[in-house]
Amino acid sequence: MELMAHYTFAVSNPEIDPDLDRAATKMVVQTALDFPWLLHEILAISSRHLAFASPGRAAFYRAQASQLQTQALHLFNRRGEDDGSGIDETNCAAAVLFSSTLGRHLLADTLEDLHRRGTTDDGNDMSEESRKYDSEAALDRYCGYLQVHHGLRAVASSSWPHLMESDLWPLIALAGRIHTPRSSVRGTELRELSRWVETEAFGNTTTTTTTTAGLRDDEERRACLEAIDLLQIGLDESSLATGKSTLSSALPRSSRQAQQHQMTFTWPVRCPAKLGELIRKRSPPALVTLAHYAVLLHLSRDLWQVGPVAPRFLQVISDVLGTRYDARLAWPRAVVWGG
Structure with missing residues (x-):
């Protein structure tokens, strides 16, 4: 109940317009009540945010987030085992919201782990040799994140053909708007x-x-x-x-x-x-x-x-x-x- 009370759409999408957050939160929660795997993941990222917001209990909330994330993946991978259903018009919106939320959750975990391992336990910088070894391991962990995230992309891609008929299409179009109009004048940094x-x-x-x-x-x-x-x-x-x-x-x-x-x-x-x-x-x-x-x-x-x-x-x-x-x-x- 604490995690549900804490959850808002802005927890996972902090860039959303505050005026839209309340409506978006209501729609996501209503959808999650029909799909346990989405419900577990929004509770997971809520706990993950509390680990950031409440440093004194960070270890507790981080452990809760990990357990809920694992359960969410387990439930998602088992979906349709009994009735053979896949991604269709009934669950496509939930699948996209799940893949998006889990992807951001995984990125947060990966980046925090990378940042935390950049120093020794006493907070001092590592030796050059230790840093080189740790950097190779850190890059391997980031590659592992990329592999999992691309798997989530495949799930989301299979959902897009059904989304136009979904009640959540306006929210998904907003949250996933990444193709924005651009002029012919572009930056030169790269x-x-x-x-x-x-x-x-x-x-x-x-x-x-x-x-x-x-x-x-x-x-x-x-x-x-x-x-x-x-x-x-x-x-x-x-x-x-x-x-x-x-x-x-x-x-x-x-x-x-x-x-x-x-x-x-x-x-x-x-x-x-x-x-x-x-x-x-x-x-x-x-x-x-x-x-x-x-x-x-x-x-x-x-x-x-x-x-x-x-x-x-x-x-x-x-x-x-x-x-x-x-x-x-x-x-x-x-x-x-x-x-």
Whole structure:
């Protein structure tokens, strides 16, 4: 009851307009009463937020959140075992809300773990050798999160054909609005990164390649370029866009921040699955691209799911890459580390 009383839609989606939060909360709770797996997950993220809001009982609430999340996944994976039903018009909205809420919950857990493991138990910085070892492990944990989140994306994707007829469509359209109008004038923060990926990072592109290696390079290049384009969308909606002659800069600051925060949460899952594979293989272009995601995390640091993790996130990638790519990390370091 405590967790239910604490839950609001803004707990999982803190960027939502406060005027819409009450109606959104009512619709989600009403839906959750019909789907135990969604009910368990909204209770889980409510407990996870209380762990942040009540530091004195953080361990208790974090344990509750973990147990409820595990039960939510168990119930979701068992859905339809008795009657053979899958995702249809009766449960599609609940499935999208479940995948979205669980995805944000997993990201919060992953980022907090990454931030917490950046220091020793007494709060001091790790030695360089220990930090390098820990950074490799931290990157592996982040790759595990990407793999699970892409699985949730598959669930959500199977639901979209049914959503237009759902009573919750207006809410879902609002909460998941990530394709926003953009002018022809775009930010230039990532122009040099795109040029490097396009022309240098994967070798010469001036000749047509038909070998297996060439085709593989093209696929990997496209994955990085798509991820960079999504990052630029988030940056164009952020505070960094102030003063630019873009369509988004004419919007109220709160609206721009909401759209930028949405990209902070959705970038990991909207990127091609190939990018996650490249990160697992420690591909330098993919890691350099991931390092620039730290800027979005930095700009969303006031959200409880993100917090002050960006410097640590960037340090992890820097440790894994080594010094060879320092020049490629100059801009995100300047933003996140303050130069």
